[in-house]
Amino acid sequence: MKQVNGEIGRKVVTAADLKEKLEEEIELYASIYKVRKMKGFAFVLLRTGREVFQCLYEEAFCNVKLEELVEESCVKARVFVKPEERSKLGIDLMLRHVEILSSPTEGSPIVINQKRVDTSLQNLLDFRMVTLRNERERSIFKLQEGIVFGIREFLSNEHFTEIRSPKIVYQGAEGGANIFKLDYFGRDAYLAQSPQFYKQMMVGVFHRVFEIGPVFRAEKHDTSRHLNEYTSVDFEMGFIESFEDIMQMECALLRFVFKFLQENYQNELEILQVKLPKVNEIPVIKFMKAKELIRDTYQREITDLLDFEPEEEKLLSEIFLKDTGSEFVFVTHYPSMKRPFYTMDSSENSQETLSFDLIFRGIEITTGGQRIHQYEKQVDKLIQKGMNVEEFASYLAMHKFGMPPHGGLGLGLERFTSRLLNQDNVRYSTLFPRDLNRLTP
Ligand code: AMO
Secondary structure, three states, X not given: OOOOXXXXXXXXXXXXXXXXXXXXXXXXXXXXXXXXXXXXXXXXXXXXXXXXXXXXXXXXXXXXXXXXXXXXXXXEEEEEEEEOOOXXXXXXXXXXXXXXXXXXXXXXXXXXXXXXXXXXXXXXXXXXXXXXXXXXXXXXXXXXHHHHHHHHHHHHHOOOEEOOOOOXXXXXXXXXXXXXXXXXXXXXXXXXOOOHHHHHHHHHHHOEEEEEEEEEOOOOOOOOOOOOEEXXXXXXXXXXXXXXXXXXXXXXXXXXXXXXXXXXXXXXXXXXXXXXXXOOOOOEEEHHHHHHHHHHHHOOOOOOOOOOOHHHHHHHXXXXXXXXXXXXXXXXXXXXXXXXXXXXXXXXXXXXXXXXXXXXXXXXXXXXEEEOOOHHHHHHHHHHOOXXXXXXXXXXXXXXXXXXXXXXXXXXXXXXHHHHOOOOOHHHHOOOXXXXXXXXX
């Protein structure tokens, strides 16, 4: 009988592995990233899953002719590792044997093997399947992986349980018109705008939970910060004393994530030339105070009393960077009128909520706050907002059956990544963006 025993051959070689094989030959599975012809020899750059290795090709020492080494061919190569103090890795790699495993039938329509992919955003996204092979482009998503790993490790250390909630839902959690409607076997259903209801329900079970998953927003406007599908990092925690507990947790989380990237993603930080922000203390300001501060600093009239205009978020960041050196600022006590029905109002002023946004380098990356955990209060709030209480029966059941005081937040992973990398459009940090005009690739 044929059986498998879990034995996996070693097909992934890293720079660290190479350095341990001095004066030896090693097998590399790679794509030919670039062939650079010189006088009498050539440099052949081999791209593995995370790194690019430059190999020296000399016809006399290799089994194939240079013409056979076509860019984007996949190869099994044998290279000799020669110590060389002057090179960055301390070694030179000599290409000795190449077996071509597959070759492209067409050349890439866009040059992908320079430092940067020099093309429009439209092309970059249309040809994602190849433009992502560029060393710099793919580093964005490797780093994004690091952010997610860091968040997971931090939250897991803090005893949060990871959950997965449904994305086909019976009701929108965030209100507004930006919701996708589905035909669910003849009934109306929706694509989840957030895991809000489910993460709250799960606080009744695990006390601390988190989810990192896709959410959907039917945004009809084409902006540099909105996607129709994005990755939401949500956490929710019970037994809080105040919504500030959530802000403390986010501050510690950010500090941990940046340290985690520093320790594990040096390769990508270097390629992307990222300057990680310092997160010692994050300044906090109330929403109305922030509005006044922007008005007074920039002699700018307040036109919207309920929310920030994008320009105001930018200006607020500028003020805090200048005055405190912080690239983050928490804005608290957003108006009740503007916050979803699950948000707890302040006991001192019912027009204000116990909620916050985190602004990072000029853009909101997080919304969070304390939730209403008492049944009667939640029913009253729904009625006050003119909503149909019956429609929320399954959500309200948890309030009825008892919930601890709790709160949480949602952080947009793509927005966070794109601010970290100082990109001017969130799409650069979205693997395959979904927006008004884009459904492929
Ligand atoms: P909110 O709707 O503010 O809050 O979303 C939270 C965070 O998600 C990101 N975000 C987006 N990113 C890309 N494209 C979009 N269209 C988009 N919309 C939002 C932002 C934002 O700060 N349930 C609450 C969170 C909570 O209170 O726990 C919620 O979803 O970074």
